[in-house]
Amino acid sequence: MSLSGVEATLARLLPEGVMFAVEDPRAAATGLYPEEVAHVARAVPKRQREFAAGRRAARAAFAKLGQGPAPLLAAKSRAPIWPQGIVGSISHCNDLCIAVCAHGEAFRALGVDIEERAPLPAGVLDMVTNAEERAWLATAESAAPIDIFSAKEATYKALYPLTQKMLGFHDLMIVPHREGGYFAQLMVPAGAFETGTQFLLLSDNFESHVIHIMILV
DSSP states (O other), X not given: OOHHXXXXXXXXXXXXXXXXXXXXXXXXXXXXXXXXXXHTTXXXXXXXXXXXXXXXXXXXXXXXXXXXXXXXXXXXXXXXXXXXXXXEEEEEOSSOEEEEEEETTTOSEEEEEEEESOOOOTTTHHHHOOHXXXXXXXXXXXXXXXXXXXXXXXXXXXXXXXXXXXXXXXGEEEEEOTTSSEEEEESSOBTTBOTXXXXXXXXXXXXXXXXEEEXXX
16 A cells, blocks of 8 residues: 555545644654653564654644644553644554644544454454444445454544543444444443444545544544
8 A cells, every 4th residue: 555545545534624644664663752762662673663653654744733843652551642732643554654633622532543454363353343233244345344443443542532441342333324434332431421422433445454533523
């Protein structure tokens, strides 16, 4: 998948005010601040490259908002600690890394997830999906289990900064939208959001990848 192809997809999906950048997580782990180097000093090389790609992409994205360069460390949850007044999200798979960000006064939270379009490992399907999700997947023409996994990941990333609640896969249910795409429905309360609350996801399948984005205004 070319970086330009991902950029074209994101430009089409994202609303005005949400900035993005794309990097290759297979590239050398360059462009890090000393604090960031120390943060991943004990990580394996693959993790260091992914971390560096995420930070390069994030800085390129929030530069488009007029935000100057700064270290972007991670909380214990591994979520990036964004500069004050900025909300954002980072995701990577083996060959792509995406960062999205926006001003917090315009958007409450963002969540992005990108995955290679491939079958889930054996035994993972029941862990990720519930019976209702498996039922509609069995008759779906284009959706696959990886779509549910990715949609839930994007939802977690958007909700956690607001709720500080660690959600499990079965705490969310992905519901297909009649016009295409998906809703994520809470099966448990989370912060100020009640059980049954639904959130719209932006989704796309392109080449050998799937991407899901949640934007909370």
